Amino acid sequence: MTAGRPAPAGPVWDRPEPPSRAALSPLSRERIVAAAIALADADGLGAVSLRKVGAALDAGPMRLYGYLSTKDELLDLMADAVHGEIELPLDAGWRETLRALATGIRAAALRHPWFTELAGGRPNIGPHALGVMEAALAALDRSGRFADIDEMMSARGTVTAYVIGAVRSEIAEQQVERASGVSEAEWRTATGPYLKRMLATGRYPTLARFVREGADRSAEEWFTAGLETVLDGLGQ
Structure with a gap:
């Protein structure tokens, strides 16, 4: 919080934007967020500040x-x-819904690598994030397989934890490959003799x-295989 600035009244989504006014560079929350996302996509969350967003x-x-x-x-x-980039399945079965949401979260995170740092922290309560959660819980509820809402929330949380962990890895x-300049194939060649000895x-x-x-699976194939294992466990 900026020194001397009063605490905001409620979540940012509940507060109206200032009235539009003539300016050389008109602003809106949408433009501010788009600029911040562009900075984070290019250089990570550390590159995001109000000063840099304003400059952009x-x-x-x-x-x-x-x-x-x-x-x-x-x-x-x-x-x-x-979260708004994730397509919400409509009236699909619980496995199909959780699979589609998991795949959508992975795709969004690969486009925006910083996303897992925010999605894996405190709960996201924006309207798009709530929509993703609602889609998952509604599908679990329709299935009739889960005893109560707590069990449904646990099932959703289990899938989310798997997705965030797998995508972070x-x-x-x-990022290590880009920073080191050593490809996975080159790394395997270099470490192969040691691994064979061990x-x-x-x-x-x-x-x-x-x-x-x-x-010999790709990252996507490993992700899918792990997701199916999680879904199989929830379905038992």
């Missing part, structure tokens, strides 16, 4: 305070905008079996 819009940071009160509110708006691998000790027989027999 040719507006001083003080003008932005009419539309939001803190950087945290800006991050909330950014997370909700990305996938993004982290991509497996030859006989201390890791199950892992050795995986290396010999395991499928």
